[in-house]
Amino acid sequence: MINTNSVLDAKGLACPMPIVKTKKAMNGLEAGEVLEVQATDKGSTADMKAWAESSGHQYLGTVEEGTTLKHYLRKASGEETEVKKHEKIISNEELLQVMEVNRNTIILDVRESAEYAFNHIPTAKSLPLGELEQRMGELDKKSEIFVICRTGGRSDLAAQKLTAAGFEQVFNVVPGMSQWNGPSQKSVNE
């Protein structure tokens, strides 16, 4: 089960309807929110990918359930252009080295749960940015925490919030999952 903000039923519809309906549904979402599109049109997977690429949204992945294809898309948020403020920064490569030395490294993945489901670092804990404030208590203030998102924007915000709340050793991982070459896994029911 993948958490989404909205579900669009496009089952039984032929091209170009799934894309047209997706476009309309996307207009009703806030930046950063995730849409699930249920379709039976076999061409829709390729179409969704191409559509997301040209319209600037993020295609997360597709899960097949019988004859239904469930596509997951995240609305563009402009996070790439934000100036990063958190000072303690670590590169993807440096994080990999830390992980090799210490298997219990705490990695906090602050992307939406649907993004996490399709590709994440095996040892990373999923804590979407929107839930950070309520769930901060799950974390230890003294330990080193490496915060990661897709491009370093949301993790920057999360790192600032954690530091402000008294966490002492918080690092923002840049650029994040968009360029991650280390071990990763999927946790969607195949």
Added chain:
Amino acid sequence: MTNKVAIIASNGGLFDAYKVFNIATAAAATDQEVAIFFTFEGLNLIHKEANGQLPLPEGKEHFAEGFKKANVPSIPELVTMAQEMDVKFIGCQMTMDVLGMEKEAFVDSIEVGGAVTFLEFAKDADVTLTF
């Protein structure tokens, strides 16, 4: 990239209509500015009465069942959708004069113009298609 798609629709069959409106709505859904110039038989595609019963090519009548089975939207539905997505329809003035047709015979809010109207739109389009 200018994000513009210019389409000329000059044939009036059902297959032609799907080619035109599928590409147009898909492009509009991808945030492209789309204009279609309807000329000669292409005007059937936006004719209020004709566009609900466009002919299949001769010998291909059996495709009607396939269209139904695949739940393909009807041409009038695609026209409405294209309009909702701000696809611009330009009816060819010259053809309308030749055939003695009035603007009222066509779906609402079409623009009527000549070849230059279309060329003006198409001059900086990335994609120009003719059907």
